[in-house]
Amino acid sequence: MRAIDPSDLATFLAIARHKSFRRAADELGCTPSALSHALRTMEERLDVRLVNRTTRSVALTEAGERLHARIAPAFRDIADALDDLNNFRDQPMGALRINAAGVSAQLVLLPLVTTFLAAYPGVSVEIIVDNGLVDMVAEGCDAGVRFGETLAQDMIAVPMGPRQRTAIVAAPAYFERHPKPTHPEQLKGLPCIRFRFDSGRFYAWEFERGGLELAIEVDGPLTLGDPVLMIQAALDGAGLSFAFEAQVAALVAEGRLVRVLEDWCPYYSGFYLYYPSRRQIPAPLRAFIDFVKSQRV
Incomplete structure (x- = not known):
């Protein structure tokens, strides 16, 4: 068996950790194709397959699992040993x-x-x-x-x-076309900007007043996965947006956004x-x- 360089093992550990060539390549600062080539070369040297990969998934073989279990603790010990050198530095x-x-x-x-x-x-x-x-x-x-x-x-x-508080906002022009809601349930009849998590789940807007908690499934023509884009869309008049108070305080003070349902917006720790x-x-x-x-x- 030809010698294996420690850098090859570090490459294998990154792939095993992420179960993704793209994410492992991002961590190591190289391209997925270069990472795939490095792994293939390592497997050829060892004469054993370590990773099963398809266009949709990456999984360790039984041999890969065993290698990972043996070398991962050793690499953690090496990282700890190198980190110990910080005790000899001023910073x-x-x-x-x-x-x-x-x-x-x-x-x-x-x-x-x-x-x-x-x-x-x-x-x-x-x-x-x-x-x-x-x-x-x-x-x-x-x-x-x-x-x-x-x-x-x-x-x-x-x-x-500090603690964070939520805010429901829209552009002034929005309220020239739609009434201001005074109760969270009224959001169901108004165009809102929905937020979708990376998992695919929609966020239900949360409210609380006097011990009563509500989670409202809003609807609207625009769905986004970035809270900053939601605020921009609200500024452009696309609908009511859920945000955090600190994100929109200056825009509300300038009159570029109007806040509603403030007495229903809870604080978080x-x-x-x-x-x-x-x-x-x-x-x-x-x-x-x-x-x-x-x-x-």
């Missing part, structure tokens, strides 16, 4: 990958990250925006940012930023930075956790 060095929904990235994560990078020039941060509920570890990320209600029980969570419990937290993540805690008001 940590390394890369940090954070998965976040678009709203959390816009409202709390990006402002914190830009300030953090100025304080820690030896750290690089990649923010992966994904509006679906993803397995952050499986995606090769060090941490994620989501609402506390959506976090798995086995994650450690650190509060980020806010966003959380979450990460898996592990023996050793990488130094860049540890520094960011401490930074987030120091910024809490």
Whole structure:
């Protein structure tokens, strides 16, 4: 058997982690075709198939599963050993990958990250925006940012930023054609901008007043999967949009958007930075956790 380079094993681990050549290639900074060629060369050297791939799926063979189980802990130990070198530096060095929904990235994560990078020039941060509920570890990320209600029980969570409140808005011209709703149920007869999660599920707008909670399945001619685009569509008069108060406060103050049902819009506990419990937290993540805690008001 011809010698296998450690970089070949790292390539295999990325494919095994993501079960996708495209996502693994994104992590490693190469093309899917180059990754596929590297894996094929490795399999030829080992004279055993490690991955079954079709146009629709990627899955480890029994041999691939066994190899993954044996070498993944060793590579984690190597990563921990290299991270230990940060103890001999004045400041940590390394890369940090954070998965976040678009709203959390816009409202709390990006402002914190830009300030953090100025304080820690030896750290690089990649923010992966994904509006679906993803397995952050499986995606090769060090941490994620989501609402506390959506976090798995086995994650450690650190509060980020203030409480968040929802807002229902539309352009002034919209209300020249349609009445202002005074109760959430009236939204069912009005053109709304719907939000569809990456999973394909539509978001039901949530309301609360006096202990009464409602989830309204709105309808309308426009469906989007990006909250920022929803606000832009509302500005263009396409319909009523669901947003977070912090996203639209300035537009409401300027009169470019009009807010309705304000007394029905609930507060949420806010966003959380979450990460898996592990023996050793990488130094860049540890520094960011401490930074987030120091910024809490």
